[in-house]
Amino acid sequence: MTHVAAIATYLPCWGSARGRVAGGDEDAVTLAVEAGRAAIDAATGGGSAGGGEAGPGGVQRVVLVSRELPLLEGGNAAVLLAGLGLDPEIEVSERLGGAPAALDALTSARPRTLVIAADVQPCAGAAAALVAGSGLQVVPAARLARSLPVRTRSAAGEVHDYGDPRLLRERGALASLASLAGDGADKPLAFAGVDARQAAAVCAGQPPALPTTGASSALFALAALAESRSSGPLFAAEQATVSGVRVVDGAALVRRVEPAARPVPASTFTPGKEIPVSLAAYERAFSAKVRFEAGRQASTGELDFPPRYRVGQDGTLHTDYTLVPLPRTGTVYTGVTVRVPVPGLPTPYSLVIVELDDVGVRVLAGVTGASPGTVQIGDRGRMVLRRVAVRSGVPDYGYAFCPEQPEEATL
Amino acid sequence: MREVAIVGAGMTPFAEHFSLGIKDLLPMAFAECAASVDKGLDVADIQAAWFGELSTTDGFPAGILADTCGLLEVPVTHVENACATGNDAVRNAVMGIASGFYDVVLVMGADKVRESASKDTFWEWAGMTRDMAWDYPLGLVAPANFALHVARYLHESPATREHMAMVAVKNHHHAVSNPKAQLRFDITVDQVLNAPVVVEPFGLYDCTPQSDGAAALLLAAADVADRYTNRPVRIRGVGLGLDRVMHQHKRDMTTFPATVRAAKAAFGMAGLTPADVDVAEVHDCFTGVEMISYEDLGFCSRFEAYKLVEAGATSVGGSLPVNPSGGLKAKGHPPGATGVAQCVELFEQLRGSAANQVDGARIGLAHNVGGPTAVSAVTLLEGPAAVG
Numbered sequence: 001m002t003h004v005a006a007i008a009t010y011l012p013c014w015g016s017a018r019g020r021v022a023g024g025d026e027d028a029v030t031l032a033v034e035a036g037r038a039a040i041d042a043a044t045g046g047g048s049a050g051g052g053e054a055g056p057g058g059v060q061r062v063v064l065v066s067r068e069l070p071l072l073e074g075g076n077a078a079v080l081l082a083g084l085g086l087d088p089e090i091e092v093s094e095r096l097g098g099a100p101a102a103l104d105a106l107t108s109a110r111p112r113t114l115v116i117a118a119d120v121q122p123c124a125g126a127a128a129a130l131v132a133g134s135g136l137q138v139v140p141a142a143r144l145a146r147s148l149p150v151r152t153r154s155a156a157g158e159v160h161d162y163g164d165p166r167l168l169r170e171r172g173a174l175a176s177l178a179s180l181a182g183d184g185a186d187k188p189l190a191f192a193g194v195d196a197r198q199a200a201a202v203c204a205g206q207p208p209a210l211p212t213t214g215a216s217s218a219l220f221a222l223a224a225l226a227e228s229r230s231s232g233p234l235f236a237a238e239q240a241t242v243s244g245v246r247v248v249d250g251a252a253l254v255r256r257v258e259p260a261a262r263p264v265p266a267s268t269f270t271p272g273k274e275i276p277v278s279l280a281a282y283e284r285a286f287s288a289k290v291r292f293e294a295g296r297q298a299s300t301g302e303l304d305f306p307p308r309y310r311v312g313q314d315g316t317l318h319t320d321y322t323l324v325p326l327p328r329t330g331t332v333y334t335g336v337t338v339r340v341p342v343p344g345l346p347t348p349y350s351l352v353i354v355e356l357d358d359v360g361v362r363v364l365a366g367v368t369g370a371s372p373g374t375v376q377i378g379d380r381g382r383m384v385l386r387r388v389a390v391r392s393g394v395p396d397y398g399y400a401f402c403p404e405q406p407e408e409a410t411l
Numbered sequence: 412m413r414e415v416a417i418v419g420a421g422m423t424p425f426a427e428h429f430s431l432g433i434k435d436l437l438p439m440a441f442a443e444c445a446a447s448v449d450k451g452l453d454v455a456d457i458q459a460a461w462f463g464e465l466s467t468t469d470g471f472p473a474g475i476l477a478d479t480c481g482l483l484e485v486p487v488t489h490v491e492n493a494c495a496t497g498n499d500a501v502r503n504a505v506m507g508i509a510s511g512f513y514d515v516v517l518v519m520g521a522d523k524v525r526e527s528a529s530k531d532t533f534w535e536w537a538g539m540t541r542d543m544a545w546d547y548p549l550g551l552v553a554p555a556n557f558a559l560h561v562a563r564y565l566h567e568s569p570a571t572r573e574h575m576a577m578v579a580v581k582n583h584h585h586a587v588s589n590p591k592a593q594l595r596f597d598i599t600v601d602q603v604l605n606a607p608v609v610v611e612p613f614g615l616y617d618c619t620p621q622s623d624g625a626a627a628l629l630l631a632a633a634d635v636a637d638r639y640t641n642r643p644v645r646i647r648g649v650g651l652g653l654d655r656v657m658h659q660h661k662r663d664m665t666t667f668p669a670t671v672r673a674a675k676a677a678f679g680m681a682g683l684t685p686a687d688v689d690v691a692e693v694h695d696c697f698t699g700v701e702m703i704s705y706e707d708l709g710f711c712s713r714f715e716a717y718k719l720v721e722a723g724a725t726s727v728g729g730s731l732p733v734n735p736s737g738g739l740k741a742k743g744h745p746p747g748a749t750g751v752a753q754c755v756e757l758f759e760q761l762r763g764s765a766a767n768q769v770d771g772a773r774i775g776l777a778h779n780v781g782g783p784t785a786v787s788a789v790t791l792l793e794g795p796a797a798v799g
Contacts, residue, residue: 272530275534275548278543278544281543285545306542333563334562334664336558336611337610337611338554338555338609338610339609339610340607340608340609342533342534342550343530343531351551353559353664362659362660364545364657366549377562377563388548388549389550396548398545398549
């Protein structure tokens with residue numbers, strides 16, 4: 001039996017009631033970090049405070065389930081752990097899978113595992129569940145792997161669509177579900193991984209509306225059942241493969257980071273040559289940049305961001321700084337909006353210098369979660385992990401400023 | 412320390428010189444400089460040269476200067492100090508003479524911004540000036556660097572976008588009569604305000620064009636200057652100032668401390684004050700930068716630049732004409748050449764032969780700020796009337 005202490009969900013602010021769209025600076029890893037941090041915060045009652053003694057929330061393992069892992073070679077573990085504020089020694093499993101895989105990851109997880117599922121296409125969202133020694137009890141109920149590859153995607157990303165929705169409906173998830181549920185079995189309370197109409201057709205009562213049909217939909221469904229304190233079966237499908245769990249008893253803290261949907265701002269992409277990257281510079285900067293940490297000088301206690309060596313008035317070299325987490329809230333000191341086309345970047349975009357709260361440290365950052373040109377000097381917001389650029393094929397992660405109260409475009 | 416004077420000055424027009432390479436522009440500017448020497452120049456008199464260039468178009472800069480200008484027998488030093496390169500090349504050459512090492516030296520500056528596709532310029536030039544891991548990937552293109560300052564300046568000072576537009580109108584008007592200027596047409600405040608936005612708060616007409624060009628100065632020790640001219644322009648002061656490189660480390664972005672430091676050094680060396688300046692060539696890569704620089708150079712009090720603009724004080728005919736050449740804004744801005752060309756303009760202004768002459772100008776100031784905003788160079792010149 002699995003105990004879930006906390007569940008958190010994250011939806012990008014862009015899109016509509018029909019579905020959310022990941023921002024140009026979001027991918028499965030940044031989505032996962034948003035959901036994962038929220039789950040840890042919910043479990044610890046914190047507000048993105050950063051590291052604790054045994055890792056925030058006592059997390060000892062992380063499982064990321066997605067069909068859209070950004071780095072199929074080299075892996076995403078380092079960025080994921082850094083973004084989550086977890087120790088780089090923690091074990092990360094990256095599982096290629098959809099909604100059934102997310103449920104399987106949950107039921108096979110040992111306590112102190114953070115299970116995250118993230119989707120980018122066709123609708124974006126992420127959800128995370130923190131497995132613990134107590135909480136909402138979930139037991140595995142059924143599992144069936146069947147093959148009906150109506151949509152395929154090769155390693156190179158090439159997609160083929162078979163183009164027969166009725167075949168999928170008749171011989172896909174519903175057929176699997178029928179063969180799993182014997183006569184007299186409870187109807188599921190939620191059915192993830194299928195569209196809302198199919199779910200309504202097989203569920204008892206009105207199943208929860210789910211914002212994706214991918215891996216994260218299973219955990220969005222679990223969050224809904226936890227919120228409504230419902231016990232019963234929860235199924236999840238991907239094509240013809242289905243997994244089921246039974247939610248038994250207990251309670252989980254639920255935190256939803258689901259801002260209201262807004263239309264994606266108009267944007268122009270100007271092709272150009274690839275933006276070069278120095279991986280030597282990337283590697284040197286990684287910890288400070290992706291963990292959002294400053295260097296604290298041992299002798300003076302001063303914070304440097306980015307961390308740096310210093311030379312004293314007597315010419316002595318000081319290299320003995322320690323990395324310390326920076327506060328993740330602040331106020332815009334100055335900001336501009338680039339409207340001229342810049343090859344390789346979508347324009348317009350806004351850049352701000354943010355004065356972080358209480359530490360006398362400022363950071364230059366792009367703006368996320370708000371239409372370009374809407375952030376003003378004095379606005380408050382938080383720093384969030386985003387993919388700030390893709391440079392010569394390398395996703396470059398760093399922190400962007402997300403305003404507290406995004407306004408509509410004024411210019 | 413020996414006194415140093417400018418005895419010759421010349422430059423190519425600033426323009427999109429698609430048909431001329433750096434190896435063409437350098438000898439063109441050099442020859443015009445030589446031709447400006449009242450009593451003539453024997454190239455063999457030149458004992459050393461300093462060459463300011465930011466990019467390295469066609470390769471190794473010092474070698475290209477030596478080769479294209481026929482200076483293979485003398486040492487040539489490449490100077491690169493971001494947009495302060497030109498006036499820093501002057502400063503280095505001054506030290507060469509002031510120290511007693513040389514009597515006659517050449518200073519040149521050149522760049523060819525339009526050598527690469529316009530769509531690639533942002534990244535190429537950002538790559539020269541930005542931290543590769545932290546700032547560069549954010550798309551901190553050149554106008555954004557300065558816009559971050561000017562946005563805060565507009566927030567704190569009474570200045571408005573209209574004042575910035577008035578700077579653009581002024582500098583465009585100054586350029587109309589300058590045959591070396593790139594943008595020789597008048598514009599209106601409305602045109603500036605309604606132009607397409609590049610990076611807020613800069614519209615198209617708030618920004619310098621992309622330019623190619625070269626400029627040259629012949630410097631001589633004051634005690635030998637009369638071999639070349641009876642009307643030398645003395646170099647009274649030179650100064651270079653630096654500042655934190657990353658914008659997030661600049662505590663007050665309404666000012667450029669690099670300029671304050673450079674100006675303090677130059678004025679201190681000259682024994683002059685800002686009130687002594689009769690004409691100035693001020694770094695106006697973006698209109699708001701000219702206004703902030705008025706304050707940093709001591710031409711007015713903090714946050715009062717708008718008053719000078721409103722009063723027309725910095726127009727030709729005003730009490731302190733700034734950028735009679737048209738400035739970077741309208742004359743053009745090939746970065747390595749810019750500061751040297753400012754001194755070419757002042758050489759002519761202080762000898763009464765400028766295209767857009769400021770009456771009775773005796774003391775001139777040239778100013779660059781760049782890197783972006785982490786380095787500044789200031790040069791103070793004095794015309795021959797006061798010497799004679």
